[in-house]
Amino acid sequence: xxxxxxxxxxxEKRPLFGSATASSGTLTVSGxxxxxxxxSTGTAVSGQxxxxxxxxxxxxxxxxxxxxxxxxxxxxxxxxxxVVITILAASSVDSMTRTYETEVGLxxxxx
Numbered sequence: 670x671x672x673x674x675x676x677x678x679x680x681e682k683r684p685l686f687g688s689a690t691a692s693s694g695t696l697t698v699s700g701x702x703x704x705x706x707x708x709s710t711g712t713a714v715s716g717q718x719x720x721x722x723x724x725x726x727x728x729x730x731x732x733x734x735x736x737x738x739x740x741x742x743x744x745x746x747x748x749x750x751x752v753v754i755t756i757l758a759a760s761s762v763d764s765m766t767r768t769y770e771t772e773v774g775l776x777x778x779x780x
Contacts, residue, residue, distance in 0.1 A: 671751060673774065674775075676778060677778070678777070680741045682737055685752050687734050688732065689767075694761035696730070696758040698732050701724070704734075704754045705752070707751045709750070711751075734756050747779040752775050
């Protein structure tokens with residue numbers, strides 16, 4: 670089940686955000702976060718995965734990563750999608766690196 674649902678018209682391009690929050694202390698992102706887009710059947714959408722557009726690269730209580738998703742891409746027809754943003758982040762409390770995932774529900778409406 671998505672953490673949030675966004676509705677966009679076909680052809681829009683705007684950032685979709687994922688985040689990770691420390692229960693105490695701060696988190697520092699390790700490496701570059703990634704994203705993947707899945708259709709309503711759970712199948713990965715061709716050409717819609719890779720490194721995110723940007724992310725917070727300093728120690729914070731909540732770190733964010735975002736992808737500027739261009740819904741004009743031919744592979745993204747009108748319909749329902751899930752965008753999974755994956756962040757690896759190290760905790761200042763125990764130095765453990767953990768995986769955090771945010772699932773954004775994306776509804777692309779026709780023109």
